[in-house]
Amino acid sequence: MLEYSPQESRLQTERKSSAITPPLPPYRKLRGYAFDPSLSLEMATADINEVVYKVRWEDQLTVEKDANGNDVTRGCLSKGPVGEYLEVIDYDPASGVFYHPVDLNDHYILAQDGLSPSEGNPQFHQQMVYAVAMTTIQNMERALGRSVFWNSHRETIDAAGHRQFSNEFVQRLRLYPHALREANAFYSPEKKAILFGYFPALYDTSTGQLPGGLVFSCLSHDIIAHEMTHAVLDGMHRRYIEDTNPDALAFHEAFADIVALFQHFTFPEVLYNQIAITRGDLAAENQLGKLAQQFGMARGKRNSLRDAIGEIDPDTKKWKPKDPSPADYENTTEPHAKGNILMAALFETFLTLYKNRGEDLLRIATNGTGILPQGALHPDLVKRLAGEASKAARHLLNMCIRALDYCPPVDLTFGDYLRALITADFDLVSDDTHNYRLAIINAFRKRGIYPKGIKTLSPESLRWESVTDDQLAELKHDRFYQMLANTLKNELYKATDIETRADSHQFFENVKTKIHYTVGDISDQAAFDRLTGLCISPNPIWGNKAPTFEVHSLRSARRVTPDGDTVNQAIVVLTQQRKVDAGNGEKLTFRGGCTLIFELAGSPKLSYCIRKNVIDDQRMNEQIAYMSRQSESPSDRAMYFGAADSVHEPFAFLHR
Secondary structure (H helix, E strand, O other), rough: OOOOOHHHHHHHOOOOOOOOHHOOOOEEEEEEEEEOHHHHHHHOOOOOOOOEEEOOOEEOOOOEOOOOOOEEEEEEEEEEEOOEEEEEEEEEEEOOOOOOEEEEOHHHHHHHOOOOOOOOOOOOHHHHHHHHHHHHHHHHHHHHOOEEEOOEEHHHHHHHOOOOEEEEEOOOOEEEEEEEEEOOEEEEOOOOOEEEEEEEEEHHHHHOOOOEEEEEEEOOHHHHHHHHHHHHHHHOOHHHHHOOOOOOHHHHHHHHHHHHHHHHHHHHHHHHHHHHHHOOOOOOOOOOOOOEEEHHHOOOOOOOOEEOEEEOOOOOEEEEEEOOOOOHHOOOOOOHHHHHHHHHHHHHHHHHHHHHHHHHHHHOOOOOOEEEOOOOOOOOHHHHHHHHHHHHHHHHHHHHHHHHHHHEEEEEEOOHHHHHHHHHHHHHOOOOOOOOOHHHHHHHHHHHOOOOOOOOHHHHOOOOOOHHHHHHHHHHHOHHHHHHHHHHHHHHHHHHHHHOOHHHHHHHHHHHHHHHHHHHHOOOHHHHHHHHOOOOOOOOHHHOOOOEEEEEEEEEEEEEEOOOEEEEEEEEEEEEEEEEOOOOEEEEEEEEEEEEEEEEOOOOOOOOEEEEEOOHHHHHHHHHHHHHHHHHHHHHHHHHHHHHHHHHOOOOOOOO
8 A cells, every 4th residue: 555745645635636627528529330331341431431420519418506596407418319409319119119328428438439330239320310410510500600490389289279370499309210110211390300211121132232131211321411401401491391383392302412412521531532442533433422322222223312423324234424414404393303403513513623623733743744644543642632622522512501591581493592602602702713603603504504584694693683772772761771780780799698599599589579570660661662572561462451571580690701701691581471363263372582681790781682572473373383283293292191291291201
C-alpha cells in the first residue's frame, strides 16, 4: 500500500480540486453503412461501405427543478435513441414485439464509435436510422441557416366532436425501423413519422441477393435520407404534397433523391475509392450516382432503385449512360420517373462542375496532354480530385436546399425551381466564377425544362424580378409596409436569444399573428393585391363573403457568403384559397400566395415577391384540367387507401 507524505497528500488534493471538466464533444461518432448491407458482401466495396457518421452531440437526458419547482428536461439524448429532433420507436407490429432500445450513451458503445454494422442486430438498426437522419438534418440546417421544424399538428377534435384548427408544435419526428413487413418505406404527414419496411428478397438468383433473405430498408442510407428529406420539406412547404400539377409530387421525390445522392460525397473513403476505380471519370458507372441498390435488386431489378446517370440496356443487360432528350420532361408523367429527370439534370450539373474544377489537375498530371497514362492514378491526384468533387457536390447541394426559400408557396413546377436556384445563388454569390448557374441552366435545357413567362435562358432573365422602387414607393404610402418592416426588425433579432426549438416555434407563431393584423389593416388594398397576387380587396370571386388569407409561415435565414459577409433574411409567406367550379358539379380548392423575402441588414427592405396569383384564370384552368384527368383514371393510391386516406398519406402508396 502506497503512503503519501503530508505534502504529497496536499498536492493530490489540489490536483483533484483544480480538475477542469472537459467540454462536451462537438459530435458523436456512430458507425454505419455508406450505402446498404449488400455492398459489404462485395470484395470491391466491402472496405469502403462501413463509415463513421459524425452527428451533433446530444447529451444524456436529465431532469432538474426550475425556480418554480417544475421539472425541466436538460440535455437531449436517451435510450431509443430519443433526442431533440428524433424519437426512434422500434415496435414490430408484424411480430408483435418491442425491440430493446439502444443506449448510445453506454460507455462501451461510445468507446467503439457505436455498434458495429449488423443486419441481424435491431439495436444497430436503431443506431443507423438515427445517424443518417441526424446527418440529413445537419446538412439541411447548414444550408438553410436556421433550425428545421416538423410540420405541425393542425387539426384536433374537441370534446363536443367539433374540428378545431391550431398550430401545435411537434418536437420530434418518430422513426419506426421495423414498422412494415413489406417492400416499402414512407414519411407519414399524418403520424409525423417515418415507417420503414422489411421484406424477403425475390427468389431470383440472377440479382445476386440471397433468395428469400430479409432486406431492411432502415439499413439503406439512401432510403433513410430520402424519407427524412420528405419530412423536412413538408415542414417548410406543407402545400407541396398537394397534387396540383404534373410536377408537384415529382418535385418531392426528386428533391429527396438529390439530398440522398449528394450526401454520398461526404464520405471521403468512398469518394477516393470511386475516383480511383473510374480513373477520375465520374460519368462512368459508379456507386456515387446510384440510389438504394440492395432494395432495387431484391425486387428483381438488375440495378439500383434509381440511377442518376445510367440504366441497364434491355438487350445487352449491361449498364449504359442515359442520353437526355428535350422531350423527356413533357412525355413523362409518373412521379418517380419525372423526378428522376430533375435529379439527372442536377447530377449532370455536378459532373460538369467537377470536370471544370479538375481540368488543371489533369493538365498538370499529364504534362498538358490531358490523356492519363495506363495504370492506377497517383494517390495524390486521387486525393486532389476527390477534394474538388466534394467541394462541387457540397456547393451544389447547398444551392438546392437554399433555393427552397425562393420558391412560391403553392403549385410549384420544375421551372419555378430553376428560377429559385438561380436567384438564391446570385444573392449569396454574385460572382459566378465557376459557372455553376450556367451549368444548371444547360442541364435543364437538355431535358426540356423551361420556366413560363421568360424571354431568354440567361441567368439574368431567370432571376426572379426584384421588387422595384416604384412598387416600394406605392406600398410605403400605406402604413402596412412600415409596420411590417418594423415588426420584422424589432422582433426577429430577439430570436437569436431563444434556446429551445419549442420556444422558437412559439415565438414565430406570435410574430405571425402580428403580421396578420398588420396585413389586415392595410388601406391601399389594390396596391397590395398587385404586388402579392393575393386578393384582399372586394371582388366578385368572394361573393358576399369577406376575403380571408393566411400567414402561412415565417422563417429567418442567416447565411455566410464566400467572402465572409453575413446575409440576414426574413421570409414571410402569405397564402389564400378559394373554391372554383371544376365543371363536373364539384368544387375545387384553388390556392394562391406569395413568398416575401426581406433583407434585414440596416433598414428592412423587401427584395422579392415570388407569387402565384389567386385570380390567375389560366393557371386555374390548367389545374382543373389536370385534376379532371386524374379523376377520370383514379390513382392506385386512392383506390387502395380510399380518397380520404390518399390525401392524409400521399407518400404511402407512392412509395409502394
